[in-house]
Amino acid sequence: MAVRVHLSSNLRGPTGGIAEVEADGSTVGALIDDLDRRYPGLGDALRAGVSVVIDGLLIAHPEYEPVADGAQVYFVPQTAGG
Amino acid sequence: MTVTEPKPSYKYVGTRPVRHDGLEKVTGRARFAADLNMSGQLHGIVVRSPHAHARIVSIDTSEAEAMPGVKAVITGDDFPAVEPGHRQYDMCINVIARDKVFYEGHALAAVAASTRDQAQAAAAAVKVEYEVLPAVLTIDQALAADAPVLHAHMMTAGANPPAEEPSNISNITRFSGGELDAGFAEADLVIEREFTTQPVHQGYIEPHACVADTGQDGHTTIWCSSQGHFNVRSSTATLLGWENTRIRVIPAEIGGGFGGKTTIYLEPLAVALSAKAGRPVKMVMTRDEVFRATGPAPGTKLRIKLGVKRDGTLVAGDAYLIYTNGAYAGPGGLLGAMTVFESYKIPNFEIEALDVVINTARSAAYRAPAAPLTAYAMETMLDEIAEELGIDPIDFRIQNAVTEGDPSTMGFPFARIGFVECLEAVRDHPNYKAPLGPNQGRGIAAGYWFNIGESSSATVNLNEDGTATVVTGSPDIGGSRASMALMAAEELGIDVYDIRPVVGDTEAVGFTDVTEGSRATFATGMAVVEACRRMVVELRGRAAKMMGVEVDDIDWVDGQAVYTGSDGDKAPLSVAEITAKAKRTGGPLTATGSLEAHGAGPGFAVHVCDLEVDPETGVVRVVRYTASQDAGTAIHPSYVEGQIQGGVAQGVGWALNEEYIYDSDGVMENPSFLDYRVPVASDLPMIDAIIVEVPNPAHPYGVRGVGETGIVPPIPAVANAIYGATGCRIRDLPMSPIRVLDAITSNGGSNGA
Numbered sequence: 129m130a131v132r133v134h135l136s137s138n139l140r141g142p143t144g145g146i147a148e149v150e151a152d153g154s155t156v157g158a159l160i161d162d163l164d165r166r167y168p169g170l171g172d173a174l175r176a177g178v179s180v181v182i183d184g185l186l187i188a189h190p191e192y193e194p195v196a197d198g199a200q201v202y203f204v205p206q207t208a209g210g
Numbered sequence: 211m212t213v214t215e216p217k218p219s220y221k222y223v224g225t226r227p228v229r230h231d232g233l234e235k236v237t238g239r240a241r242f243a244a245d246l247n248m249s250g251q252l253h254g255i256v257v258r259s260p261h262a263h264a265r266i267v268s269i270d271t272s273e274a275e276a277m278p279g280v281k282a283v284i285t286g287d288d289f290p291a292v293e294p295g296h297r298q299y300d301m302c303i304n305v306i307a308r309d310k311v312f313y314e315g316h317a318l319a320a321v322a323a324s325t326r327d328q329a330q331a332a333a334a335a336v337k338v339e340y341e342v343l344p345a346v347l348t349i350d351q352a353l354a355a356d357a358p359v360l361h362a363h364m365m366t367a368g369a370n371p372p373a374e375e376p377s378n379i380s381n382i383t384r385f386s387g388g389e390l391d392a393g394f395a396e397a398d399l400v401i402e403r404e405f406t407t408q409p410v411h412q413g414y415i416e417p418h419a420c421v422a423d424t425g426q427d428g429h430t431t432i433w434c435s436s437q438g439h440f441n442v443r444s445s446t447a448t449l450l451g452w453e454n455t456r457i458r459v460i461p462a463e464i465g466g467g468f469g470g471k472t473t474i475y476l477e478p479l480a481v482a483l484s485a486k487a488g489r490p491v492k493m494v495m496t497r498d499e500v501f502r503a504t505g506p507a508p509g510t511k512l513r514i515k516l517g518v519k520r521d522g523t524l525v526a527g528d529a530y531l532i533y534t535n536g537a538y539a540g541p542g543g544l545l546g547a548m549t550v551f552e553s554y555k556i557p558n559f560e561i562e563a564l565d566v567v568i569n570t571a572r573s574a575a576y577r578a579p580a581a582p583l584t585a586y587a588m589e590t591m592l593d594e595i596a597e598e599l600g601i602d603p604i605d606f607r608i609q610n611a612v613t614e615g616d617p618s619t620m621g622f623p624f625a626r627i628g629f630v631e632c633l634e635a636v637r638d639h640p641n642y643k644a645p646l647g648p649n650q651g652r653g654i655a656a657g658y659w660f661n662i663g664e665s666s667s668a669t670v671n672l673n674e675d676g677t678a679t680v681v682t683g684s685p686d687i688g689g690s691r692a693s694m695a696l697m698a699a700e701e702l703g704i705d706v707y708d709i710r711p712v713v714g715d716t717e718a719v720g721f722t723d724v725t726e727g728s729r730a731t732f733a734t735g736m737a738v739v740e741a742c743r744r745m746v747v748e749l750r751g752r753a754a755k756m757m758g759v760e761v762d763d764i765d766w767v768d769g770q771a772v773y774t775g776s777d778g779d780k781a782p783l784s785v786a787e788i789t790a791k792a793k794r795t796g797g798p799l800t801a802t803g804s805l806e807a808h809g810a811g812p813g814f815a816v817h818v819c820d821l822e823v824d825p826e827t828g829v830v831r832v833v834r835y836t837a838s839q840d841a842g843t844a845i846h847p848s849y850v851e852g853q854i855q856g857g858v859a860q861g862v863g864w865a866l867n868e869e870y871i872y873d874s875d876g877v878m879e880n881p882s883f884l885d886y887r888v889p890v891a892s893d894l895p896m897i898d899a900i901i902v903e904v905p906n907p908a909h910p911y912g913v914r915g916v917g918e919t920g921i922v923p924p925i926p927a928v929a930n931a932i933y934g935a936t937g938c939r940i941r942d943l944p945m946s947p948i949r950v951l952d953a954i955t956s957n958g959g960s961n962g963a
Contacts, residue, residue, distance in 0.1 A: 204620035209578070210575035210577040
């Protein structure tokens with residue numbers, strides 16, 4: 129299942145600066161596994177304090193979050209607050 | 211209130227009942243942590259470092275242990291060893307130092323004795339031999355080529371190429387978009403400015419306090435005030451090397467936190483002392499300790515360059531941000547980078563942010579961490595640009611404001627947000643056109659904060675008489691009990707005063723994350739709604755049994771089970787009628803909701819500050835203040851207004867007076883409210899709060915968190931107003947009388963450039 133994955137600019141080191149990549153997976157965790165195969169090292173970056181935005185919803189702990197075919201997934205740094 | 215979209219007609223949501231805990235608080239009956247006393251309790255006192263940076267050569271507790279009334283003395287040796295790489299290493303060595311102290315006031319031992327005086331005397335008798343090390347007290351010192359390195363293991367995360375030597379830079383964050391050089395080439399006007407700010411404290415009225423009672427079975431109970439008692443439990447367990455199940459944390463009322471009580475300081479010490487002494491131990495910080503050893507928000511050095519076209523379109527932004535997080539790694543720079551350009555459409559940008567460690571107390575969160583400082587820089591520069599271009603400052607912001615679908619700094623498109631609506635609400639308010647007097651100025655500024663979701667739990671219990679108890683795991687730090695009761699009332703159809711909202715302890719309710727990121731009414735409110743909806747399903751089932759009909763023929767309407775089938779008329783059943791027969795229809799009526807809340811809606815705010823500057827003294831007096839903020843849906847408008855007003859008050863203090871002052875050895879020189887000046891009621895006018903409601907589609911009632919955004923705009927709003935009154939742009943905080951006077955006299959009142 130092909131999904132467009134967007135990486136915030138601080139996460140693009142393993143992709144050589146590419147902002148938008150394609151990945152396969154029915155969950156965010158599966159996407160990360162696939163991305164790590166395509167861009168070694170990206171998996172570690174995406175598992176360390178990263179949230180996703182899917183269809184406008186900010187999801188802080190997305191590993192098992194389902195991803196629909198054709199979805200746009202944005203990986204962003206995890207936020208905190210006071 | 212400004213409502214921007216049609217919304218359902220609610221019976222309870224949006225009303226202003228007296229808060230359920232109000233009477234207890236105004237009559238003094240509410241129990242805060244320091245109010246708790248137990249039979250046989252001891253008093254704990256912390257031994258703190260007088261040095262900002264030193265190696266601990268030895269600690270001799272023998273004399274202290276022999277003193278009258280002393281029952282226990284502990285040091286770092288009484289806790290499991292931790293090494294760099296441990297997931298909470300910084301927290302562990304901050305609560306009690308091991309081989310080094312990293313700031314003046316760093317805890318390194320603790321004493322429990324029968325009286326507080328005895329404990330203080332014994333603490334003074336603990337002999338510590340230090341090897342004093344050079345202290346790193348400023349950003350410039352931390353970044354100097356020959357700077358002493360605080361942590362030998364600190365390799366800069368995010369460095370490119372990867373760091374090969376340790377340094378005082380814990381993290382580098384970079385964001386970019388578009389083509390920066392091309393963006394600036396497109397600009398008709400380019401300005402670059404630098405700013406400095408100092409650490410400030412959250413200034414909560416209630417000092418940290420707790421009581422711990424450890425039994426012979428190895429289990430302990432902690433009573434304390436915090437922003438999250440489940441976090442107190444897990445952090446204390448981590449530090450002690452215990453299982454969570456050995457620790458029960460009972461939340462006391464909280465006398466202010468503002469982010470500073472999202473971490474722990476005393477609890478593991480109290481537990482360890484109690485375990486050693488076999489008695490309950492009470493610990494209460496003095497204000498001096500609160501200032502020296504807890505929670506300052508970061509200081510910063512900021513440099514921003516902006517490019518804009520003659521028609522007012524922002525085209526380029528370049529930000530270099532340095533945040534100090536005290537003596538340990540922290541997220542200030544990251545959060546600064548995530549907020550600095552977030553409110554505006556800037557197609558070409560680069561942001562680099564450094565997090566730097568220095569020998570001051572470990573930074574803690576403070577309402578919208580990092581954002582007020584980037585807003586200070588950004589919003590004062592936007593003010594300059596608007597003036598230069600001859601555009602009204604609100605129109606300029608509306609022209610460049612992000613709206614639904616625009617990309618954030620991190621790339622994702624914003625969902626429905628209310629920034630433009632907040633700008634319009636202020637522009638259309640009569641205060642925006644109110645006449646100004648001599649030496650008065652008006653300043654406009656906007657602010658943004660993400661807000662977060664995280665995990666929450668709620669339990670709804672229906673009582674035999676048809677009333678309800680709503681138990682949640684979120685401490686009530688800003689009126690959330692009332693919010694929970696209102697949402698439950700709306701769902702169940704029970705009068706809001708027939709609902710008792712309760713903050714449950716760690717063994718009475720499901721796991722709930724710490725209250726941060728303005729998440730309580732949003733996320734815990736979602737858990738309450740979920741529990742109530744399950745309860746309604748159960749109520750319909752019980753009513754169906756009582757009526758002898760199918761559950762599908764029962765609707766829940768305004769607090770009653772209503773039969774909708776075709777088998778004749780049946781009288782509706784109220785909650786009280788159903789609960790009265792609960793034993794005969796299946797037993798007690800209880801429902802729970804536990805969830806990980808997704809879709810926290812970002813918050814925006816726009817403030818207008820009118821102030822007067824005394825040209826002879828530099829004293830600034832705020833004379834009128836107007837603040838709009840998007841609350842999504844205001845569950846209890848009075849407490850939304852209160853959050854806005856509180857944010858303004860704290861932000862005005864941050865702007866005008868507050869700062870940590872250290873001597874050359876890193877010893878804090880103003881650790882009291884006499885010398886650290888926070889605003890009091892007489893310093894401020896009534897703050898006009900305008901609630902804007904652009905519902906958050908991810909919440910059942912459209913809620914956005916409101917607790918933090920209100921502190922983001924005040925610093926630049928004040929700075930812009932001072933410019934309006936004096937013609938002076940002040941780019942260093944605080945804008946204290948001496949600094950304002952210096953700006954006026956040094957620059958002839960025309961330091962606009």
